[in-house]
Structure formats: C-alpha cells, structure tokens
Amino acid sequence: MGRAPCCDKNGLKKGPWTPEEDDKLSHYIQLHGPGNWRTLPKNAGLQRCGKSCRLRWTNYLRPDIKRGRFSFEEEETIIQLHSILGNKWSAIAARLPGRTDNEIKNYWNTHIRKRLLRMGIDPVTHSPRLDLLDISSLLSSSVCSSSQLNFSNLLGIQTLVNPELLRLASTLLSLKHENPHFPQNPQIWNSQVQNQINTPPLQSNQFHATPTQEAAAMQANTEGLPSNLTNPSYQNFTPSNFDESLASLPNYGFINPSETSTFQSLENQNNDLYYNNNQGFGFDSVISTPISSPTQLNSSSTFINTGNEDERESYCSSMLKFEIPESFNISEFM
DNA sequence: AAACCGATCAACCGCGACAAT
DNA sequence: CATTGTCGCGGTTGATCGGTT
Numbered sequence: 001m002g003r004a005p006c007c008d009k010n011g012l013k014k015g016p017w018t019p020e021e022d023d024k025l026s027h028y029i030q031l032h033g034p035g036n037w038r039t040l041p042k043n044a045g046l047q048r049c050g051k052s053c054r055l056r057w058t059n060y061l062r063p064d065i066k067r068g069r070f071s072f073e074e075e076e077t078i079i080q081l082h083s084i085l086g087n088k089w090s091a092i093a094a095r096l097p098g099r100t101d102n103e104i105k106n107y108w109n110t111h112i113r114k115r116l117l118r119m120g121i122d123p124v125t126h127s128p129r130l131d132l133l134d135i136s137s138l139l140s141s142s143v144c145s146s147s148q149l150n151f152s153n154l155l156g157i158q159t160l161v162n163p164e165l166l167r168l169a170s171t172l173l174s175l176k177h178e179n180p181h182f183p184q185n186p187q188i189w190n191s192q193v194q195n196q197i198n199t200p201p202l203q204s205n206q207f208h209a210t211p212t213q214e215a216a217a218m219q220a221n222t223e224g225l226p227s228n229l230t231n232p233s234y235q236n237f238t239p240s241n242f243d244e245s246l247a248s249l250p251n252y253g254f255i256n257p258s259e260t261s262t263f264q265s266l267e268n269q270n271n272d273l274y275y276n277n278n279q280g281f282g283f284d285s286v287i288s289t290p291i292s293s294p295t296q297l298n299s300s301s302t303f304i305n306t307g308n309e310d311e312r313e314s315y316c317s318s319m320l321k322f323e324i325p326e327s328f329n330i331s332e333f334m
Numbered sequence: 335a336a337a338c339c340g341a342t343c344a345a346c347c348g349c350g351a352c353a354a355t
Numbered sequence: 356c357a358t359t360g361t362c363g364c365g366g367t368t369g370a371t372c373g374g375t376t
Contacts, residue, residue: 016344016370038361054362055345090364101364106343338376346368355359 013047017056021046025053026061059102066098070107078104079112083126 013021028044034057037050046053059065070078074096081092089101089108096104108123116123 014346036361050361051347051363052345058363059344087365102344105365110342336376339374340372341374342370342372344368344370347366348364349366350364351362353359353361355357 011047012041012049012052014052017060021048022056022061025056029057029061055102059100062100064098065100070099070111074099075112078108079116079126082108082112082123 017025024044024046028040032043034040034054037054040046040050041048041053044053048056077096078092081095085091087105089105093099093101093104113123116126120128122128
C-alpha cells in the first residue's frame, strides 16, 4: 500500500521555526486545539506542513514540557526503562512527565549511551561488554569441554584483559562448576550475572501506586514491549513473569550506596543467587509510579544529586565495580 | 583572530500502524 | 476486502555553539 505524502511540500517552509511562527501555532492550538494536523497549518496561517507543526508543538511548544537538565531519578528511569523497552522512546517518555521522546532519545545518544560504553556496559544489551573480549566464547568452550577448570587460555590473555574481568571469569567458572543448572548460553550467563551484580534486595516501601495506577502503568508499558528484546533475560517474557523480568532489571550503580552489590560480594554468594530474581532492584517502583508523581520515582534510592556529569559517572562506576580502565582501548576488540 | 573539531539538539525523513472510506 | 489518509515513532541530519589549537 502506497504511503500518502504528508502534505504538499511545494511552497512550504522548512528549517528552524521563527518566534512569529511559534506564536501563531501556540495561539491557534490554545484556541482550537490541534484537531487535524494536516489542515492546521492552513487554518493557523502557517506555511508549514502539518507534520512539522505537530513536531514543533509536541517537542517544544507544549506548555507542560519540562526544560533543563535531567535529574538522577530521570536518568535512572531512562536506563531502566530502556533495558526492557529498548529504543521505544515514546514509551519511555510516557513514564517521564514533561519530557519528550525526542529529548530522551537525544539525551540517551549524547550522554547515557556514551557513559555506559565508558563503563564497559553495552548500551543495547545492558550487559557488561565481555563480548568485546570474546571472553564469553572462551569461557563457554572451557566450561563445556572440560570439568577441570583450565585457566591457561585465560592466563594467556591476561596482559590484554582487565584483571577484574579475569576475576569475574574465575567466579563464573566456579559457579558453573558447582551448579549443574548454570546456563550454557554465555549471553544468558552474562545477563544473569549482570542482574545479580546490580540487584540488591527489593524493598517493600518502593510501591507507591494504587492498584489501579499500577495496572494502568503495567498496561502502558507492556504495550510498548518489543517482540525481540535483545537482552536474553527478557526473551522468555510472558505476562505471568513480567514482574520477575522487571524486578531483575539492571541498575548500573544507581542503588543505595549502603547496599553492597559488587563482584566481591558475588564471590561470596552461593548458587542460589541465580534463582532468586524476584529479589531484584525495585524496577517495580518505576513501573508503578504514577505519571503525575515524578518525584516518587525510586524514592528508596539514595542519590548524590550533583549536576556534574563526571561525578555522575564516578558515582556510577564506584557502585558498579566492573569497570574498564580508561587506558583500556576497547576499540581494539571491536 | 581564525580554523578546526566535537557535542548538542531541533528538525526532518521514511516507515508502519491504524482508522476511515 | 482494498485503498486512502492521518498520525506517531524511531533514525538521521545538519545548524549552532563552545572549546581547543
């Protein structure tokens, strides 16, 4: 089926909007509402296509748009929602009052994505970027082919690999060795470890919404779920385990600093860790928070609300012990 | 002072979904 | 059921700005 042109482009203006055009559009919508976007420009006396008008209104002129820097709470919400919704910017924006999908998308691409990469986290899968080192396949072959833990291969690449990675590998191999149910798929392996790294116990006070609000929020967010979530943890998504999936979402260090949830602690845990995903960080709080109550987002989390980008990253990194040093050239492994 | 470069973000483009006919 | 029209989404572009050389 052919797509109809959104408008007759002949003679229509493109590019940046002038204050006069903004005034015309705002004034018209305040008086009449947007109505039909196709006919709006003509009625409002604008030499623009309806699409351009809609975009200008929804992304800039709408009176309820919040301007200024994203707060820690908003940033955390974006990351968590992105980990389950993917690039569903409109669905994410629906959970962030006053923020537009375009603004969130830009902020993700220019800030969050880069910071996650610097931290060694894949912004698509939200997992540690072990894949960059091909360490997953290395470990997989080692694990699957022998009951004896053979570190010779690992040691051979030690000069290239962050010691933290090797220690992680050691931990994972130990867990695998002791636990017959350990996932064979390295990707699932990674994501499950990531979940545990970032999932301190759920706190009961993270629920603020009424059942009705929760139901509405759940519906709003499940509607936006992609069918092909890249994170293997969520590929088995079903309505019945949705809570589980949400509860096990990554947190990237935006957690209460009093909680210890690091690789160090991982080493001391028994294998039950891998089967208690219900005790994840309270993503429920994000999902259940009413749209009109942005300040309630993750109220249980403790934030150091500085406005400094570096401090945010530093705080993030300090909580998530898995960190690729600045000197480590990731691009060499791409 | 000028040139260069990277970061940012407003705006555009193409497409899919869906309603209307 | 097929076609047409509209809307909204996600990806991309390009203008602008500030910092650096």
